[in-house]
Every structure is written in structure tokens, then in C-alpha cells.
Amino acid sequence: MLTYKNGLTTTLACVLLSFAASQSALASAEDSAGEKILPVKVIVSSVNSLQYDKHLEVARSSSKYQELTSLFHNARNLTYDIDFNKYAVIGAFMGVKSTGGYNINIVKAIQKEKNNRKYIEVYVNSEIPGPNCMVTMAFTQPAELALIPAEPRTDIIFKESYEVYKCR
Structure with a gap:
């Protein structure tokens, strides 16, 4: 059961990091879009x-x-x-x-x-x-x-x- 929680936590952390990275890349593209x-x-x-x-x-x-x-x-x-x-x-x-x-x-x-x-x-x-x-x-x-x-x-x-x- 502990393994399941750690796996779920790891998966949730990866999803959140991916989302944050995509938002950061999107913001960066918007900043440089006018350049x-x-x-x-x-x-x-x-x-x-x-x-x-x-x-x-x-x-x-x-x-x-x-x-x-x-x-x-x-x-x-x-x-x-x-x-x-x-x-x-x-x-x-x-x-x-x-x-x-x-x-x-x-x-x-x-x-x-x-x-x-x-x-x-x-x-x-x-x-x-x-x-x-x-x-x-x-x-x-x-x-x-x-x-x-x-x-x-x-x-x-x-x-x-x-x-x-x-x-x-």
C-alpha cells in the first residue's frame, strides 16, 4: 500500500512539473513572440x-x-x-x-x-x-x-x- 501512495505521489508530481514546464514555455514564447x-x-x-x-x-x-x-x-x-x-x-x-x-x-x-x-x-x-x-x-x-x-x-x-x- 505504501508503494501505491509513493507511485501516486510520484505520478502526481510528474504531472504537476510537466504542467508547470509547459506553462513556462508558453509564457516564454509569448514574451519572445514580439521579437x-x-x-x-x-x-x-x-x-x-x-x-x-x-x-x-x-x-x-x-x-x-x-x-x-x-x-x-x-x-x-x-x-x-x-x-x-x-x-x-x-x-x-x-x-x-x-x-x-x-x-x-x-x-x-x-x-x-x-x-x-x-x-x-x-x-x-x-x-x-x-x-x-x-x-x-x-x-x-x-x-x-x-x-x-x-x-x-x-x-x-x-x-x-x-x-x-x-x-x-
């Missing part, structure tokens, strides 16, 4: 930009885009026919660093919705050399421009992360 991962196309990346301050920026016009591309030595003649009613250009500038080994990347963009209002979170990662890394002894200004789909009135929020990489 959409957007493609990020890198336009230009450099460790020697002409932007000397740390700066994150969104270009929503041709003139602003040209201003951002003029900050890259390797992008002066870069021409993209961008429809700014459908796209935005993201600029990520790390500022002046006293050595090489630094890098900045526009990692991903996720469109989200809250209170029936769409917005985009753009994730930017800065890579920093660890104390044991051999680096170039020269000033650098890492930067990157990327293209993402974005409607003109969509808010763009930057999410920054920093990663110190280790060397032998």
Missing part, C-alpha cells in the same frame, strides 16, 4: 577611424551617412544607395586607444514591441586586450558602420558589452 532578429550588414570596419571620442550613432539620412563614412580612411569613396525609409546605418566608435588590440563590433539587432510601440535594440561589443597580450604600440580608433532594417520613426536603443580577452 524579431534583424540582419546586420557591416558596411565598413576599421581600427583607425577619424572619430577620436567614444560615440554610438544612428544615421537616418544620406547626409548623416556621408558624414559617418567620411570618418573612415577606407570608406571615402564608398557609395551605397540606401533607402532611409527602410534602413538605418549604425555607427559604433570606440574612441582613441593608446595601443592596438582593441575592436568594436555591432553584434546583433533585435526588433521588439512594448505597449504597441516597436523599437530596436542594437548590441555593440567592445573587445579589450588583456594585460598579458602583446599589442601594437600605436594609437588606434576602432570603429564600425552597419546597415539594419528600420522604419524612420522606430526608436533605436544601444546595449553595450565589454569583453577582455586573454592572451598567453
Whole structure:
């Protein structure tokens, strides 16, 4: 008889856990249902930009885009026919660093919705050399421009992360 109660208790516990797990998965799917991962196309990346301050920026016009591309030595003649009613250009500038080994990347963009209002979170990662890394002894200004789909009135929020990489 004791075995029957333990078996019943175990079965009841399994049913309750399954129900709880399915409810949790359903809630998670509902939370992420309004999210959409957007493609990020890198336009230009450099460790020697002409932007000397740390700066994150969104270009929503041709003139602003040209201003951002003029900050890259390797992008002066870069021409993209961008429809700014459908796209935005993201600029990520790390500022002046006293050595090489630094890098900045526009990692991903996720469109989200809250209170029936769409917005985009753009994730930017800065890579920093660890104390044991051999680096170039020269000033650098890492930067990157990327293209993402974005409607003109969509808010763009930057999410920054920093990663110190280790060397032998």
C-alpha cells in the first residue's frame, strides 16, 4: 500500500512539473513572440577611424551617412544607395586607444514591441586586450558602420558589452 501512495505521489508530481514546464514555455514564447532578429550588414570596419571620442550613432539620412563614412580612411569613396525609409546605418566608435588590440563590433539587432510601440535594440561589443597580450604600440580608433532594417520613426536603443580577452 505504501508503494501505491509513493507511485501516486510520484505520478502526481510528474504531472504537476510537466504542467508547470509547459506553462513556462508558453509564457516564454509569448514574451519572445514580439521579437524579431534583424540582419546586420557591416558596411565598413576599421581600427583607425577619424572619430577620436567614444560615440554610438544612428544615421537616418544620406547626409548623416556621408558624414559617418567620411570618418573612415577606407570608406571615402564608398557609395551605397540606401533607402532611409527602410534602413538605418549604425555607427559604433570606440574612441582613441593608446595601443592596438582593441575592436568594436555591432553584434546583433533585435526588433521588439512594448505597449504597441516597436523599437530596436542594437548590441555593440567592445573587445579589450588583456594585460598579458602583446599589442601594437600605436594609437588606434576602432570603429564600425552597419546597415539594419528600420522604419524612420522606430526608436533605436544601444546595449553595450565589454569583453577582455586573454592572451598567453
